[in-house]
Amino acid sequence: MDQYTLNLLFVGATFALYIGIAIWARAGSTSEFYAAGRGVHPVTNGMATAADWMSAASFISMAGLIAFTGYDNSSFLMGWTGGYVLLAMLLAPYLRKFGKFTVPEFIGDRFYSPTARMVAVVCLIVASVTYVIGQMTGVGVAFSRFLEVDNATGLYIGAAVVFIYAVLGGMKGVTYTQVAQYVVLITAYTIPAVFISLQLTGNPIPALGLFAEHTASGLPLLERLDQVVQELGFAEYTGAQGSTLNMVLFTLSLMIGTAGLPHVIIRFFTVPRVADARWSAGWALVFIALLYLTAPAVGAMARLNLIDTVYPNGTAEAPIAYDDRPVWMQNWEVTGLLTFNDANGDGLIQWYNAGSESFAATAAERGWAGSELSVNRDILVLANPEIANLPGWVIALVAAGGLAAALSTAAGLLLAISGAISHDLIKGQLNPNISEKGELLWARIAMAGAVVVATYLGLNPPGFAAQTVALAFGLAAASIFPALMMGIFSKRVNNKGAVWGMLAGLIVTLVYIFLHKGWFFIPGTNTFTDADPLLGPIKSTSFGAIGALINFSVAYIVSNATEEPPQEIIDLVESIRVPRGAGAAQDH
């Protein structure tokens, strides 16, 4: 059976599984459609949260970004797991006690202001749309490879599938579908990693293999990797290259963004008890950590394998000829995400860091006229099993896993966006008398609109999948997290403080991102680049932490200059701080 058929078979089988479970579970209980997770054990809920949370950014993109940069991109690992500590300790149990379903509802009630609720809706939409653009990038990469078409066609097909998947809607809310998605996703991620770790180090656990001895060279794996990348003029893999300040701010932005993203917080609203909200955050992190502890090993080992593929006799010898390139390179060339340009016309694939001044002399001596291979970082995880010559079924499994990750999160975000527009904005504000049918129509329109915008911007994305998603986290960090935290931990912050704080955090962060990534992410409209940012070393992906600081400061100053919140709001804050008396979560 050829690879193409095998891919279709695996992807088809996993989709049939999700739909089957959805139908089976829906027949059992319709209320699950509205409140995923109610009455579900914290372990199960944790697994479903992990599937919801881990998207194309975690699965497809992150290890590739680590592979090509090394230590500096550890921020993704610490940032996207450290946020759960904030979530468990600062938000989840209190929001569960509050007992409503959406983030704008909490903000509207706590800050006794429909304006605050509307501002929260806007923040939610801006962060979620940015997030979907990143998912579309990942979906495009996955579909273009496994249907063997160019990247743009892959993106169009992917967008159509995401839209249909999201319209089917309720599937997303069924906890057991998400549990199945998690199992597919983690199996697909782990199996190739175990194989590759065994090949390179003899250790079956990738997280340990990363720090073990590289069998072929007798050196520790990371030392060997440092050696070969530097022989090609690349920066040392384990060394710190960028600014420490930027790395700290980037990590912090991802952490507080994690705790501010509505589609994750929402899961903790509906666990049975406050105590379970705390446990659920822990279990979610257990299942997330299984992937995150493996990812750095996947990255490092893939980089080493890639270099060994191009330089089969060592970096000092000639690289392979283009005509002898392995099949996987030919497959990825079809997508346009891997390209070869024979700059010196010798028919060999020279791949090195052409930007390195210290390496320029060596390159000239060897007759190299520029690096000839360009590899999109988002293809690395999907190409990884092919690079390592793993069996066809493993490759097909990874394709299925990548699609599960991308589709489940993209569909969830589209539901969040359409819900915010039809329910919070139109029914809650503009037209309270709208019929249920009208509300549903608006939900569909909003969803279609978001898909079109995300697809258009996904064609020329502001960055690799995980980088675009990182921008979404920055926006959530600057707008939603501070409002939620102050709503719980301060009795003094009032309606005006919260509104001005959110607006200041969101606008300043959005402007900083647009200045670097182009206005509304339209390419070419940017004034600065992340290589040379406006404020010292602070890149646009790291600005969320500063936006959050601005949000906190503005809210504090404005609140102290204006009247205190009324007594019933102070009582509300008192009541969400203690678990006793928590009823079931309520719709309104």
Added chain:
Amino acid sequence: MAETPSNNEYWAANIRLVTWSLVIWATVSFGFGIVLRPLLSGIAVGGTDLGFWFAQQGSIIVFLVLIFFYAWRMNKLDIQHGVDEE
């Protein structure tokens, strides 16, 4: 709900626990993983140093331990202060 002395004590204990947990949270990630990494460069771990291990493995493991410890401790505090869910 009126503010009671027990609620105040409960809240103070919670804030203490959260503060200490977040100190550890920041030390392993921003500290050992990033800012303090040069200080740990003498401690070799499998071809690199301890700071690199904390950045790519250690901090995640510590985060996990922290959340479970917090959940266990808080659920006990709820009962001690009589504010747990019946």
